[in-house]
Amino acid sequence: MNTARVTLRLLDKADKEILRLPRAVKGALYDFQHKFKANPRATGLALKQLRGDSRLWSARVNDEYRALLLRLSDDDWLIVSVKHRKEVYENLDRLSYGINQVTGAIEYVDLQVVEESVLRRSAPAPAAAAAPPEPAQAPPLFALFTDQQLIGLGVAEPLVPVVRTLTTEEQLLGLVEYAPQLTGEILLSLFDGKSYDEVLEQVTAPVAAPEPVDTEDFQAAAERPATMVTTTDEALREALEGKDFGRWKVFLHPTQAKLVERDYSGPARVGGGPGTGKTIVALHRVRHLVQQLPPGRTKPVLLTTYNKNLAADLRARLMELGGEELLDRVEISHVDQLALRVVREAEPGNAKQTVDDNQVLREWRAMLDELGESAWDAEFLHDEWTQVILGQAVASRTEYFRARRAGRGRNITRAERAEIWQLAEKFTQRLDRLGRQTWAQVAERAARLEMERELRILRVEKQREQAGGRDNVHLQDGSAGWLRYRYRHIVVDEAQDLRPGHWKMLRAMVARDRNDIFLVGDTHQRIYNNQVTLGSLGVNIRGRSAKLTLSYRTTRQILGSALGVLEGESFDDLDGDQESLGGYRSVLSGGRPTLHPSPDWDSERAAVAELLAEWSDIPLEQIAICVPTNAMAQEVAVTLARAGIRAVEIGPDGPRGDEGVHIGTMFRFKGLEYQRMIIAGVSEGLVPREAVIQMERSDALRHRREIQRARSLLFVAATRSRDALAIFWHGEPSRFLGPLLQAEKSGCVGAAGRG
Numbered sequence: 001m002n003t004a005r006v007t008l009r010l011l012d013k014a015d016k017e018i019l020r021l022p023r024a025v026k027g028a029l030y031d032f033q034h035k036f037k038a039n040p041r042a043t044g045l046a047l048k049q050l051r052g053d054s055r056l057w058s059a060r061v062n063d064e065y066r067a068l069l070l071r072l073s074d075d076d077w078l079i080v081s082v083k084h085r086k087e088v089y090e091n092l093d094r095l096s097y098g099i100n101q102v103t104g105a106i107e108y109v110d111l112q113v114v115e116e117s118v119l120r121r122s123a124p125a126p127a128a129a130a131a132p133p134e135p136a137q138a139p140p141l142f143a144l145f146t147d148q149q150l151i152g153l154g155v156a157e158p159l160v161p162v163v164r165t166l167t168t169e170e171q172l173l174g175l176v177e178y179a180p181q182l183t184g185e186i187l188l189s190l191f192d193g194k195s196y197d198e199v200l201e202q203v204t205a206p207v208a209a210p211e212p213v214d215t216e217d218f219q220a221a222a223e224r225p226a227t228m229v230t231t232t233d234e235a236l237r238e239a240l241e242g243k244d245f246g247r248w249k250v251f252l253h254p255t256q257a258k259l260v261e262r263d264y265s266g267p268a269r270v271g272g273g274p275g276t277g278k279t280i281v282a283l284h285r286v287r288h289l290v291q292q293l294p295p296g297r298t299k300p301v302l303l304t305t306y307n308k309n310l311a312a313d314l315r316a317r318l319m320e321l322g323g324e325e326l327l328d329r330v331e332i333s334h335v336d337q338l339a340l341r342v343v344r345e346a347e348p349g350n351a352k353q354t355v356d357d358n359q360v361l362r363e364w365r366a367m368l369d370e371l372g373e374s375a376w377d378a379e380f381l382h383d384e385w386t387q388v389i390l391g392q393a394v395a396s397r398t399e400y401f402r403a404r405r406a407g408r409g410r411n412i413t414r415a416e417r418a419e420i421w422q423l424a425e426k427f428t429q430r431l432d433r434l435g436r437q438t439w440a441q442v443a444e445r446a447a448r449l450e451m452e453r454e455l456r457i458l459r460v461e462k463q464r465e466q467a468g469g470r471d472n473v474h475l476q477d478g479s480a481g482w483l484r485y486r487y488r489h490i491v492v493d494e495a496q497d498l499r500p501g502h503w504k505m506l507r508a509m510v511a512r513d514r515n516d517i518f519l520v521g522d523t524h525q526r527i528y529n530n531q532v533t534l535g536s537l538g539v540n541i542r543g544r545s546a547k548l549t550l551s552y553r554t555t556r557q558i559l560g561s562a563l564g565v566l567e568g569e570s571f572d573d574l575d576g577d578q579e580s581l582g583g584y585r586s587v588l589s590g591g592r593p594t595l596h597p598s599p600d601w602d603s604e605r606a607a608v609a610e611l612l613a614e615w616s617d618i619p620l621e622q623i624a625i626c627v628p629t630n631a632m633a634q635e636v637a638v639t640l641a642r643a644g645i646r647a648v649e650i651g652p653d654g655p656r657g658d659e660g661v662h663i664g665t666m667f668r669f670k671g672l673e674y675q676r677m678i679i680a681g682v683s684e685g686l687v688p689r690e691a692v693i694q695m696e697r698s699d700a701l702r703h704r705r706e707i708q709r710a711r712s713l714l715f716v717a718a719t720r721s722r723d724a725l726a727i728f729w730h731g732e733p734s735r736f737l738g739p740l741l742q743a744e745k746s747g748c749v750g751a752a753g754r755g
């Protein structure tokens with residue numbers, strides 16, 4: 001059989017129509033693609049060119065349904081739609097396809113389908129999300145822009161007349177559902193108030209074709225990342241299987257695809273707001289790197305992140321993406337585990353217990369109490385020790401006198417440094433005596449060990465070079481293993497929360513070569529105090545930094561409110577410069593976040609239980625409740641139990657059970673995602689904590705840093721939700737809710753379910 005020569009692809013958005021097909025037709029479509037690939041001209045398929053059109057063909061899926069295909073070249077075919085037999089020939093003039101001049105992507109538009117979708121939404125409906133109430137005769141939405149401007153931004157040309165008819169947000173959403181991806185992004189950005197220039201820069205430029213576009217060359221167009229297509233059977237089968245079929249596996253956004261496939265001359269970084277698919281990009285990048293490897297049985301690619309939970313999630317998703325075959329070439333490990341392994345490998349006798357930050361703080365407090373030392377607080381000393389002394393691998397008192405304390409808060413005198421040094425030394429000895437070590441110590445130790453190892457590797461390489469490249473130099477290290485870099489590529493997720501020691505360790509684990517380190521992260525979501533400048537840690541990302549801006553998770557309404565939480569803060573880019581969320585957007589729409597004040601904590605919990613009862617239309621596991629403290633999480637659980645609502649707490653290792661609404665502190669929600677989300681206890685004094693508020697007078701810099709961290713925590717919590725977000729508080733609302741409350745007062749926030 002000559003199956004290899006036929007290529008059959010599926011265009012993004014065609015799957016939307018396909019999902020709506022009757023089940024039996026989906027099954028038939030799956031069989032169809034096999035038959036088609038075996039022989040497109042088999043009589044049963046009745047392949048024929050549509051009247052008067054050179055590229056559009058139809059083929060028989062079953063008695064009733066036909067696939068519409070674009071013929072890209074001889075035997076390269078693209079499914080653009082699957083329609084009922086009767087509809088295929090009726091509206092041929094309403095079908096339009098072409099290559100977008102701006103992006104070079106293949107676009108297919110069925111005007112009939114788009115117009116019907118707009119019309120469906122034209123019925124008078126309750127006022128939608130961010131829009132002001134519609135006047136009786138609303139003006140066209142895009143009257144301010146000329147056709148040429150819209151087309152120049154990348155709007156699909158055949159849709160421009162329909163765009164002209166839109167007067168409401170609902171109609172616009174109707175169009176966006178069936179329009180090519182870029183058209184939707186552009187129109188929603190303009191609708192949300194962005195200027196022409198902003199859209200050009202933030203939406204169009206990142207996906208514009210770098211070369212002049214030949215609008216007749218369909219095969220070249222199919223290969224561009226801008227054309228969102230899939231080819232494999234597996235992907236098509238997934239697409240046919242159901243609603244939640246994992247589009248992330250098959251239809252990367254063009255900006256995502258470019259980052260996945262790019263060849264980088266060194267370390268590269270991808271930033272971007274929550275839900276923009278950074279993790280998805282990291283997973284695809286891993287697969288891409290593995291595909292470039294020579295055959296073998298080793299694991300030269302490391303995929304790492306900052307905690308156990310997230311690492312387990314990465315493993316599960318990578319398995320989904322590429323199965324065992326992919327996992328066989330990738331080591332997945334959370335970064336602390338990796339560091340601990342390095343330390344244990346070097347010190348097999350090290351049986352120390354590694355303790356978390358809470359335990360260490362308790363130990364600091366105990367020591368200060370015993371010493372009768374009241375001039376210093378445990379948190380300050382712990383941070384100073386971890387970030388300055390361990391973070392910069394400060395080895396002596398003299399070095400500590402000279403150490404940089406950038407971003408560390410209040411200035412300290414030389415005499416104070418001497419005191420801190422002495423206390424830190426005492427503390428280290430105390431931990432040693434107790435047979436304990438902290439994760440920061442482990443990271444620093446691992447970094448040192450790996451850096452020494454790298455030096456040995458470099459020395460050997462040099463000797464070999466001097467020996468004229470002959471391989472007669474002993475390459476063995478002390479443990480008799482071959483001395484070489486541990487990995488060929490390292491991919492890091494949630495990079496914003498790694499410690500300096502982690503970065504130094506990772507840097508030394510991989511040769512400084514092309515595509516050595518690929519990291520994704522968002523500093524707006526940094527929830528630990530690990531601010532780093534990657535350049536100073538040997539990870540030079542300058543000139544290889546990019547940003548994703550389209551959220552696939554949250555609605556525009558939730559995203560807008562979440563951004564309000566960050567108002568007034570500035571954030572770094574992991575490398576000493578500033579980073580913004582400019583261009584951050586979504587094409588998903590839904591209700592506005594709702595605000596629920598209560599007089600006290602008891603009534604707030606009762607109100608939470610009431611809302612949950614209203615939300616009984618979806619499984620409880622799709623809902624989460626996020627609160628500021630562990631104690632509050634437990635209290636909410638008790639209230640819910642009394643109301644007969646099942647709940648599970650999220651611990652450090654994930655949810656502690658299978659059934660029920662998830663409850664946890666804000667720290668636990670990183671990397672998670674829910675259909676609906678409740679954030680409770682967002683009161684002043686809890687978010688931010690009273691202790692942080694008090695710092696304003698005693699330590700202004702630290703106060704500012706902690707305020708930023710508290711904002712980030714709330715931002716992370718608010719952006720976990722896909723469809724609905726409800727914010728509860730009692731007493732005075734958190735200062736971070738200011739912009740939301742303001743918006744509500746001025747009528748820009750919806751009243752649904754307001755408490």
Ligand SMILES: Nc1ncnc2c1ncn2[C@@H]1O[C@H](COP(=O)(O)OP(=O)(O)OP(=O)(O)O)[C@@H](O)[C@H]1O
Nearest residue numbers: 247248251252253274275276277278279280552553
């Ligand atoms: N190209 C895509 N097609 C469909 N869904 C996508 C795509 N990219 C991402 N998603 C979905 O968007 C959601 C968020 O993706 P992901 O977790 O990778 O985002 P993130 O940027 O890492 O978010 P966060 O910073 O909040 O952890 C996931 O449900 C993912 O499946």
